[in-house]
Amino acid sequence: MDKLVIEGGAKLQGIVEISGSKNASLPVLAATLLTAEESIVENVPALNDVQTLSQLLRSLGSQITRDEGVFLISNQDIHSVEAEYDIVRKMRASVLVLGPLVARFGKARVSLPGGCAIGARPIDMHLRGLEQMGAKVVLEHGYVEATAPEGGLVGTRIVFEIPSVGATENLMMAACLASGTTVIENAACEPEIEELARALSSMGAKIQGAGTNVIQIDGVSSLSGLQHCVEADRIEGATFVAIAAATQGDLLIKNIQLNHLENILMRFQEAGCEISPEGANALRVRGPEKLKNIDIQTAPYPGFPTDMQAQFMACMCLADGISHIEEDIWENRFMHTPELVRMGADISMNGNLAVVRGVSKLTGASVMATDLRASAGLIIAALAAEGVSEILRIYHLDRGYVKIEEKLSNLGACIKRVKQDGSSVVIQPHIVMPAEAGI
Numbered sequence: 257m258d259k260l261v262i263e264g265g266a267k268l269q270g271i272v273e274i275s276g277s278k279n280a281s282l283p284v285l286a287a288t289l290l291t292a293e294e295s296i297v298e299n300v301p302a303l304n305d306v307q308t309l310s311q312l313l314r315s316l317g318s319q320i321t322r323d324e325g326v327f328l329i330s331n332q333d334i335h336s337v338e339a340e341y342d343i344v345r346k347m348r349a350s351v352l353v354l355g356p357l358v359a360r361f362g363k364a365r366v367s368l369p370g371g372c373a374i375g376a377r378p379i380d381m382h383l384r385g386l387e388q389m390g391a392k393v394v395l396e397h398g399y400v401e402a403t404a405p406e407g408g409l410v411g412t413r414i415v416f417e418i419p420s421v422g423a424t425e426n427l428m429m430a431a432c433l434a435s436g437t438t439v440i441e442n443a444a445c446e447p448e449i450e451e452l453a454r455a456l457s458s459m460g461a462k463i464q465g466a467g468t469n470v471i472q473i474d475g476v477s478s479l480s481g482l483q484h485c486v487e488a489d490r491i492e493g494a495t496f497v498a499i500a501a502a503t504q505g506d507l508l509i510k511n512i513q514l515n516h517l518e519n520i521l522m523r524f525q526e527a528g529c530e531i532s533p534e535g536a537n538a539l540r541v542r543g544p545e546k547l548k549n550i551d552i553q554t555a556p557y558p559g560f561p562t563d564m565q566a567q568f569m570a571c572m573c574l575a576d577g578i579s580h581i582e583e584d585i586w587e588n589r590f591m592h593t594p595e596l597v598r599m600g601a602d603i604s605m606n607g608n609l610a611v612v613r614g615v616s617k618l619t620g621a622s623v624m625a626t627d628l629r630a631s632a633g634l635i636i637a638a639l640a641a642e643g644v645s646e647i648l649r650i651y652h653l654d655r656g657y658v659k660i661e662e663k664l665s666n667l668g669a670c671i672k673r674v675k676q677d678g679s680s681v682v683i684q685p686h687i688v689m690p691a692e693a694g695i
């Protein structure tokens with residue numbers, strides 16, 4: 257398995273462009289299953305998770321041609337409605353094909369994803385919603401088999417006990433082709449839901465309220481081809497804010513949706529970062545000499561995202577004082593803490609609360625990445641640490657960050673990827689300073 261070797265201590269400076277969003281691309285690509293017409297999706301990031309979903313779609317019969325970030329997808333000749341374990345186990349978001357398949361073909365067989373490193377991640381709300389729309393759902397041999405009633409799914413009122421991003425997306429897609437009206441209450445409000453609704457609307461779907469906690473979908477009998485350009489990845493954008501914060505850096509982060517980051521930016525500002533918008537979709541972030549301690553509590557959007565918890569914790573390891581970090585979305589999302597402790601962090605755990613006592617320095621060490629965002633947290637710690645760190649098992653990182661080592665190297669980081677066979681990839685940095693860009 258590849259690893260990253262980072263020599264910490266550089267104050268990162270320069271310009272970085274944020275790629276298309278992983279969490280928006282996946283449901284949008286799954287939504288193309290709702291139509292036999294050709295769909296076009298632009299600005300799709302080159303990530304392993306996107307590759308996994310493409311593999312799944314192809315296994316169902318999708319014809320996909322890809323030119324850089326532009327995907328042309330035809331789902332005219334779907335010959336299977338089964339998402340196999342071998343693909344689903346690699347990526348839980350594979351379950352997003354369930355709603356579209358049942359809605360268009362009346363049936364789907366999707367492997368149960370099982371738990372993952374950050375938590376049990378059940379899909380009970382996805383399944384209950386489909387049942388409420390009239391589907392018969394059977395769990396057998398590790399697979400969910402969902403069958404729509406004669407005449408197709410029927411619109412209904414669905415009330416979630418907690419807002420789930422994936423369940424909102426799955427049921428919103430299913431409801432587009434159901435008869436009558438579906439109302440999802442206590443729906444997730446994440447920007448990716450609003451984005452999916454826009455993509456579905458481009459197909460002729462009738463959706464109101466996406467981005468609020470009540471979404472109404474008036475079913476239509478068929479949908480046309482989807483056309484959509486994926487928005488920038490808000491978590492990648494926020495990760496670079498954390499990188500500037502932890503390295504006393506000075507970054508111009510381009511292609512960023514500022515209105516999706518309000519809560520996060522406020523926290524980094526409180527921690528002492530200088531943050532100023534540069535036009536509509538760029539942000540300049542300057543990290544302070546010493547970060548201030550800030551408490552956070554993860555919550556569904558617009559709260560502080562769980563997907564930024566590890567990166568924020570890495571910053572707080574070097575803050576001036578004690579910060580409390582509460583994880584309220586996933587039950588097991590603190591696996592980066594023992595790794596940070598190996599680098600000299602002072603963190604004590606009490607259930608879903610981490611108490612981080614800022615230290616004067618972190619020191620480089622060999623650490624193990626345990627999930628996607630934990631990997632990002634460890635990179636931030638390594639960039640800020642004294643000496644050399646090795647981050648092992650970075651395949652998690654390749655699921656969700658496009659060319660991270662190239663982007664970091666262009667900002668002045670001393671970083672290289674060591675391949676499984678022992679060969680290393682050293683990137684020739686191409687550094688453009690914010691000042692040279694006229695800022």
Ligand code: UD1
Nearest residue numbers: 279349377378379380381382419420421422423563585586
């Ligand atoms: C999505 C994101 C993930 C992010 C998470 C929370 C994608 C591809 N992934 O994951 O990066 O961390 O939102 O912001 O967009 N739950 C149930 N039953 C269900 C569904 C969920 O109990 O049927 C629980 C989960 O265990 C979790 C909470 O609801 O505790 C939120 O999960 P959910 O919003 O569904 O996360 P994902 O859509 O899987």
